[in-house]
Amino acid sequence: xxxxxxxxxxxxxxxxxxxxxxxxxxxxxxxxGMHWVRQPPGKGxxxxxxxxxxxxxxxxADSVKGRFTISRDNSKNTLYLQLNSLRTEDTAIYYCANGIxxxxxxxxxxxxxxxxxxx
Amino acid sequence: xxxLTQPASVSGSPGQSITISCTGTSSDVGTYNFxxxxxxxxxxxxxxxxxxxxxxxxxxxxxxxxxxxxxxAYLTISGLQAEDEAHYYCSSFTTSRTHVFGGGTKVTVx
Numbered sequence: 001x002x003x004x005x006x007x008x009x010x011x012x013x014x015x016x017x018x019x020x021x022x023x024x025x026x027x028x029x030x031x032x033g034m035h036w037v038r039q040p041p042g043k044g045x046x047x048x049x050x051x052x053x054x055x056x057x058x059x060x061a062d063s064v065k066g067r068f069t070i071s072r073d074n075s076k077n078t079l080y081l082q083l084n085s086l087r088t089e090d091t092a093i094y095y096c097a098n099g100i101x102x103x104x105x106x107x108x109x110x111x112x113x114x115x116x117x118x119x
Numbered sequence: 120x121x122x123l124t125q126p127a128s129v130s131g132s133p134g135q136s137i138t139i140s141c142t143g144t145s146s147d148v149g150t151y152n153f154x155x156x157x158x159x160x161x162x163x164x165x166x167x168x169x170x171x172x173x174x175x176x177x178x179x180x181x182x183x184x185x186x187x188x189x190x191x192a193y194l195t196i197s198g199l200q201a202e203d204e205a206h207y208y209c210s211s212f213t214t215s216r217t218h219v220f221g222g223g224t225k226v227t228v229x
Contacts, residue, residue, distance in 0.1 A: 035218070037165075044122075044223040045157070045165065045208050059217050062120050101170055103153035103212040109164040 002026040004096050004110030011116045016086055020113060022079040022096030027108075030054075030074040033099035035106045036081045038092035038115075048094070049081065050104060064090075086117045123148065123209055123221035130227040131199045139224045141192040141209030147219055149190035153212035156185060156194045159223075160205045168207075169194060196226070204228045 008020040022034070036048040049060045049070040058070055069082040079096050093112040100107035124142040131137040141154065148154055152172045157165040167176055169185040172192060182197045192211075196203055209221040 037220075044206075045159075045210075045220040047210070047218040047220055050218065057216075059215070061217060095164060100167075101174075103151065103171075103218075105153065105155045105167070105170045105212070106157075106165075106210070106218070107167050107170070107176070109166070111164050 002098070002108045004098070004108060006094060006096055006110045006113035009094065009113030009115045011118060012086055013119055014087060014117055018083045018086065018115060020081040020083065020094055020115070022081075022110060024077045024079065024098070027098060029077040033104035034070075034072060034079045035097045035099060035104075036068075036070060036079075037095045037097060037106060037109075038090075039095070039112070040089075040092045046092070047106075050099065051079070052104075083115065086115075088117050091115060091117045120213070120215070120217060120219055123211060123219055125207075125209060125221040125224045127222075128225045128227065130229055131196075132229045133199055133201065135199050136195060136197045137199060137226065138196075139194045139207055139209075139226070141194070141211075141221050143190050143192075143211055143219070145190060146215070147211040147213040148187065148192055150214055151212050152187065154185065154187060154192040155210045156183075156192075157208045157210065158203075158205045159208065165208065199228055201228050 095112045097106035097109040156169040
């Protein structure tokens with residue numbers, strides 16, 4: 001069965017950096033576009049970024065553009081999100097999800113990793 | 120990239136049908152048939168219930184159905200059951216090749 005396992009979350013001060021990972025198994029990782037989606041505690045979902053199956057096409061939400069970088073290593077079946085210049089409003093659970101169907105709709109989701117940005 | 124608009128809450132009695140709306144713009148819902156719906160129980164990851172407006176992934180009950188008219192998409196839950204109580208989020212592909220979510224709707228089974 002498909003498994004997506006996020007890691008790398010934690011408590012970090014404003015302005016610092018963090019790298020999240022998403023390890024995939026049970027699917028042909030290199031066939032799928034991959035998303036990061038976040039959810040602040042007690043709030044709704046916010047789409048963050050998508051990377052195509054081959055890493056050549058990348059799109060970001062305006063709220064993270066220029067600060068976050070999505071990447072992937074198909075040889076390791078792993079997706080990454082580099083978070084730089086972190087702000088308190090970046091505090092959230094970060095989920096990875098694989099993209100399905102024509103528009104790479106977020107399909108299967110991992111359980112998430114919590115990032116807390118606090119002084 | 121403004122969020123799609125959903126009602127904050129919808130409620131119904133067991134066995135009834137409810138419908139959740141999701142209003143976007145001509146830059147997202149109105150242009151593409153790439154609207155999806157997610158169910159999220161407390162403390163759990165979201166689960167895909169509907170994609171491409173009307174399609175159900177394998178294993179999703181046919182009590183869940185989707186539709187769209189203009190800039191608004193709809194999720195209908197028929198034969199409401201206690202386990203349907205959860206938050207529901209819509210999402211759409213956009214003309215900027217990004218994705219956008221709605222603010223979420225809490226469904227309460229009375």
